[in-house]
Amino acid sequence: MNSSFSEDSSEFHNLRDLIYSSPIMLFMKGSPDFPLCGFSKKVVEILKFYTDDFGFFDVLKDDVVREKIKIFSNWPTFPQVYARGELIGGCDIVTLLHEQGSLREKLSVNV
Numbered sequence: 001m002n003s004s005f006s007e008d009s010s011e012f013h014n015l016r017d018l019i020y021s022s023p024i025m026l027f028m029k030g031s032p033d034f035p036l037c038g039f040s041k042k043v044v045e046i047l048k049f050y051t052d053d054f055g056f057f058d059v060l061k062d063d064v065v066r067e068k069i070k071i072f073s074n075w076p077t078f079p080q081v082y083a084r085g086e087l088i089g090g091c092d093i094v095t096l097l098h099e100q101g102s103l104r105e106k107l108s109v110n111v
């Protein structure tokens with residue numbers, strides 16, 4: 001695999017487009033209906049507490065996205081939760097924010 005990655009590359013823009021493809025975007029293993037990792041499963045459960053309206057991308061189905069988004073966001077694991085293009089974090093951070101009561105604001109969910 002060609003691992004070169006620059007901000008000028010079309011891959012960068014494709015990745016950005018993907019991250020922005022939904023106001024809340026979850027990069028996970030499996031799907032919300034069938035998570036294939038306990039960390040992804042937990043984050044789906046937490047997100048669903050606030051809304052069912054989020055996009056997802058299954059990184060197990062695309063090794064290029066799986067590796068490049070780690071570099072792009074400087075975040076080495078999945079799940080990764082984004083709100084309006086901004087990385088919120090993975091399972092630990094999302095769980096903590098949920099428990100602290102500040103996740104709703106981070107997600108900008110008005111429900």
Ligand SMILES: N[C@@H](CCC(=O)N[C@@H](CS)C(=O)NCC(=O)O)C(=O)O
Nearest residue numbers: 037039076077078079090091092093
């Ligand atoms: N502490 C992490 C746990 C997530 C984690 O360790 N994920 C691993 C195993 S599912 C991972 O994504 N590894 C990189 C990979 O599989 O590409 C979090 O808070 O999200």
